[in-house]
Amino acid sequence: MHEPIWLAPYDVLAFPDARQAMREPDGLLAAGANLSVITLKSAYEQGIFPWFEGNQPILWWSPSVRALLPTKAVHVSKTMQKLIQQERFTVTVDQAFAAVVAACAKSTDTRTSTWITEDMRVAYCRLHAHGMAHSVEVWDGKGQLCGGLYGVFVKNLFCGESMFSQVANASKLALIWLGRFLAKHGCCYIDCQLPTAHLTRMGAKNVPRETLLSILATMQPNTRLINAAWAT
The missing domain is CATH 3.40.630.70 (Leucyl/phenylalanyl-tRNA-protein transferase, C-terminal domain)
Incomplete structure (x- = not known):
């Protein structure tokens, strides 16, 4: 995959498979969605976490090495x-x-x-x-x-x-x-x-x-x- 998967700005019950994460930058999987309790719970249960700075969209990561x-x-x-x-x-x-x-x-x-x-x-x-x-x-x-x-x-x-x-x-x-x-x-x-x-x-x-x-x-x-x- 050469670019992150863009998610609509709603609650996410099922993220894209973490194995689809990009190689460069390592682990970048998706962008968008929101930071609701439902979305965050879903992410962590699938080995995914948010990591971004204030001028960026919400970015979701699952690095190849943990x-x-x-x-x-x-x-x-x-x-x-x-x-x-x-x-x-x-x-x-x-x-x-x-x-x-x-x-x-x-x-x-x-x-x-x-x-x-x-x-x-x-x-x-x-x-x-x-x-x-x-x-x-x-x-x-x-x-x-x-x-x-x-x-x-x-x-x-x-x-x-x-x-x-x-x-x-x-x-x-x-x-x-x-x-x-x-x-x-x-x-x-x-x-x-x-x-x-x-x-x-x-x-x-x-x-x-x-x-x-x-x-x-x-x-x-x-x-x-x-x-x-x-x-x-």
């Missing part, structure tokens, strides 16, 4: 072990979803633009209200939010969207906590979407898109976690 992190294999370095033992931070879940998304959207020294537009923030907060999107928050000793992550849970898969740190290792702590929480509740994988060296160090494995699609096709819903508020 970073898949087994929840029981999240790497905990000696530094992180010491940090956890020191109990300098408090970790919560679903206590400040909008604040985590807003923090992830802020520009940094290494990232001057963001794909988390206002429309995206509204869409994911709507997913959160429906029990489909979740956040992990890291709080410092003064009760200030200093790190965290958020993502979407479908079937029995956590699809990570973004993370942030305002102090060293806060986002790593959030990811370690998430892995343990999900493993405890019967979820085996975190889809980290795009491979990075950092995610590899944390235990993520680069797998072909087909592997993720096969997992999703046979995955049964986790009734303990799906469409529900999470609590520590």
Whole structure:
């Protein structure tokens, strides 16, 4: 395929097969549709996610290689072990979803633009209200939010969207906590979407898109976690 498939601006119950995604740019599948709860749920259940900047139409992606992190294999370095033992931070879940998304959207020294537009923030907060999107928050000793992550849970898969740190290792702590929480509740994988060296160090494995699609096709819903508020 040489160009994305254009979708009408309505709810999408069934996306084009992710295997039709373009080779260049890798993984671009479709453009258009909307960011409704129905459309986003359908996308994530089919191994597809939105990723675009404010001056672009909604773009839908399913890269040929995915970073898949087994929840029981999240790497905990000696530094992180010491940090956890020191109990300098408090970790919560679903206590400040909008604040985590807003923090992830802020520009940094290494990232001057963001794909988390206002429309995206509204869409994911709507997913959160429906029990489909979740956040992990890291709080410092003064009760200030200093790190965290958020993502979407479908079937029995956590699809990570973004993370942030305002102090060293806060986002790593959030990811370690998430892995343990999900493993405890019967979820085996975190889809980290795009491979990075950092995610590899944390235990993520680069797998072909087909592997993720096969997992999703046979995955049964986790009734303990799906469409529900999470609590520590």
